[in-house]
Amino acid sequence: MRRLRRSGAGRSAALHAGVPLVSMMLAATVCGVPAARARAVHPVAGSATSAPAAAVASCADTVYSGMTQAQRIGQLFMGGVSASSPSATDLGTLRDQHVGSVMLTGRSSAGVTATRDVVDGIRGQADTVSGRRVGLLVATDQEGGQVQVLSGPGFSTMPNALTQGGWSTSTLRSRAAGWAGELRSAGVDLNLAPVADVVPADLGTRNQPIGRYYREYGHTPDVVASHSKAFAVGSERAGVMTTLKHFPGLGRVIGNTDTTANVVDSVTTTTSSYLTPFRSGIQAGSPFVMVSLATYSKIDSHHIAAFSPTVVRKLLRTQLGFKGVVISDDLGQAVAVRSYTPAQRATGFLAAGGDLILTVKPSIVPAMAQAVGSRMQTDAAFRSGVADSVHRVLAAKAAAGLLDCG
Template identity: 40%
Template sequence: MQQIKHGGRRPRPSSAPTIIAAMLCVVALVAAGTAWWMLRPQQKDALEHLAQPQSSSSTLNRDKAPTPKSQEHQKAAGDSPAAKASRAIATMSLDERAGQLIMAPMFAGGNPADLSALISTRHVGSVVLIGNWNNGTAAAKTAADALQSYAPSGNQLIVSTDQEGGQVQHLKGSGFDTMPSAVAQGQMSADTLRSSAKTWGGQLKQAGINVDLAPVLGTVQVKRSSNAPIGALNRDFGLDSNGNAQHGIAFVEGMRDAGVGATVKHYPGLGAVTGNTDFTTEGILDTTTTLDDEEIGAFNTTIKQAKPAMVMMSLATYQRIDSSAPAAFSSKIIDGTLRGSVGYDGVVISDSLSAAAVSGIATKDLGVRLVDAGGDLACIGDTSYVTPILDGIIARAQSDPAFAKKVTASATRVMTLKYQMGLAK
């Protein structure tokens, strides 16, 4: 608002111009008063607001009332999944926060009740269905529902599985299509693959699965038959980096169309190693991949454009990026590259921490190393590993305030995903 300041010498009362000016001033004052009276029903409150002192030192902020649009924006920000997650985490104990960083295994033929204590008492927040689930969508849904019954109603589980296609399809039987291998999916057009992924995602949704640990985005750099984790099993799309990215985007978006989150894996790629990290410590040193390599490029393009629910970290070591640790334990790769350069702020999940590739590391330290590097969710393929990994995270957080902050940040990202997916409220 502009304010008019009066000053200068007082004119003589006897001058004619002064009389005319005075008359004009009276007319102006009458008009202003009339305008004020007319404005009162609509604007009085707003004008009175402007007259009140404001807490901000900014003149602009003092003189400008919040508009309905800005108030709506503030309300929307407060209602965002990230804001809700922050509020939820603020009410959680350390044990509850740490539990959100664990994905425990549920094996085909097992009893969901075996995980009840881990979920209800230890606050484990995610489960992965693994093994040969061959009894169709109904049986998987029964198991998923039982698992969810052990979790708080306002903080349900992330329930995932490896449903890639071909040799890696854990859920089969009535209600599930037999999915073609990823190489065969790579021969589809991107539009066809997105449509197919929506169908496969819908089947997962019916079975109570809300996250698919797929697709694989490795670009095979060596002879396919010698690339044990990917090429030999036809788990990749079989294309170049650009083709793999476009099909990865289609798969992620198709799953999202069905209401299921997707997970691109295994960052920054297993296409240049010969050993399978699940089963061996040999042949899992990548000596060629760099940060500007085409293989990591397929991941980065997919992540930026499709924004998957999760990114799964490889357990291989990348000599030309960070030779000191497997990718899942590398702050340079997770915090520096994936979160920093690429800008991904979603959930970072490990490949199975019960895999042979990391068998030389104390079990209690596995989750600690993941979270310390910037990761969030410890995927575990052996039930006996769950408690030691969880206890290790809690013990480190109790003794190290800086690490405790990382636990909070990771748990917030996991909870943000849950709010985004409607699993938390």
Template identity: 35%
Template sequence: MVACQSPRASAPRPSTPDATRSIRSAPSGSAGGWAASPSASTAPPSTRVQGPAGPVRSVPAPTRSAGLTRRQLAGQRIIYSYPGLTPPASLLRIIRAGEAAGVIFFGENIAGTAQISNVIAQLRRAQAQSPVHVPLLLMADQEGGLIRRLPGAPMRSEKQIGQSADPVTAAAAAGTGAGRTLATVGMNVNLAPVLDVYSTAGNFIDQYQRSYSPNPGTVAPLGRAFIAAQQRTGVAATAKHFPGLGWAATAQNTDTGPVTLSQSLARLRGTDEFPYSAAVAIGVDLVMVSWATYPALDPNRPAGLSPTVVGQELRGRIGFTGVTITDALEAAALAHYGSTGQRAVAAATAGMDLILCSARDVSQGKAATDALVKAQAGGQLDSTGFIAAADRIAALRAHLH
């Protein structure tokens, strides 16, 4: 896959990808929201309130997404990727049209800090010409250790941090370092930290030192320290891969095929989900949901396609109100779930906000957008829920730079 799991070794930043502070209220005024004004098709219906003289029609509260075309609204759900060192003209056109939420960067996109800074400036100029006046989400996997897209901090892996003499201080320093490394080139989202609790030495997560510890009581405070420190730099953090890949064996990689993790519900909630609850409690900005299937929660669908996992477990039981993001949409774990468009609609139906199109192909993001437009127009996707997702994403973008 591209966005989140197995690191293909290439120092200093492997060429495999991965792909929050609870949403803070955005600044008022046009600078913090969409450029468009409310329209009858997108503003929520008026409600009636009881006043002293009887029922009074209240003023509809405009949403951040009011006034966007259906295609622009769908585009607010899509993270794009591209091949090589230069963004293609087609991606710049999509951004100028207000039909993209952001871009993910991989090792193949980065020749150095000056080069990627110039690319990001180009993308930001395109966004400034769009009708959507909030920053793009510009993201990478800067976990630390082997998994870094940019040279520089954090140099230590999560496992090295967990084994250090003062791990909480080390985790906070890593979060600060990751935020500063990304912010220096203009990125504003880190697809980190990994909060998976590895179960066996050398397993899928541990083999690349991506987990702090096999002890959830260690992972939780270190994840909190990383998240809080990074988000203070102005860079959003992403807790991944909910509800946890720590049980996965060495070869269980959702990039390469379906993965089923059959730990008990007690293990899932008491161990694997424990650090995510802690991250949500301190306001992590995003949560990435894995493509593994967890029979204890939903035996029939991968987590990121499961309304039970996303809606009931993450949002309901744990109380996350921020932005959810899928793992790589092209992952082989989804081989039996149809085309790019069908996968995008299934993820949106499950309650995922951002769809990560990380195949380094702009046409992938366009296909996902086309499918979301068609599904919303045809009533397959609920309009209220669709707008709520776009509004959560808008609120996140509005407080970033």
């Protein structure tokens, strides 16, 4: 997602900076949940937590078991609000729909302290389960260059990714840790970065979503892989989770899915070298992957990636082995999904294997949530998939110290 328009309270203080980012599958019986019903939960690797994997899974299951269906459905959404002045209407919609994640959008030059005040105010409306608050996951787009939502006192001016890609990986890792520390001080848990898309040199700025804004780390898979990984590792060592985007890559298209319908990549295959940065990031334990809204004709010509079981379940989950949270690119205002109703967007993404529905337009969340609930009543496979998705989101929150299971 391109955002050119556009507290860590309760987080564990301990951060294992030297621990590799490794995803782990857990045993089924946790926290008294019967083995037949307990789910394999894949904790968010590399996030700011000192809790062992089993404790993360147990916490996620405990919170899930105490939730109403409306609260569970709400965990499937991330709603966008203004970073500088969230509207009461948007906040009210997110609160009423039990939305569990928020994205700071737009542009704010208010600085770290003022942003933290905004975030703390938003966190105050989080749901409670059994008298304990289920912390909101707060995200933003902080890539650098023209895609930097938060600036002002306390925030560094970040260069674009192409400049970052010219640094050594050790330098980028160190600088990324510093930028992430600023986000953490502002109360942000998740950065919707790094960009893992590879823009070929001969396409360059003709590539509207990435190349035009110098959002790529380089023009070869190896450079993008090494530097997107360095950005992610540095960020997560400072306590901020990251998101590889935009799977399976927007580097070889012309149109921008934010502003153009029917964007097609007719080159990328399931064995393309341009998947290398995603494969590398996943193997390193990336906790989130964002799926694009383009169509990949040599992978699945019938669906945009976010609505494609072939892309999400077969390629991302099975072939690349990703076990974390799959988040959509913006399903609220993007022109790429304008021909779909909000209901179709939500159910299509979840049915394809996605977990977290991102919409920068909170007003459509009620229609989306209603559609999800309705389909759960009649479709057992969909209902089971939703349960798995909620568990993955809760496990991410538990690993980030956002759930109180004390």
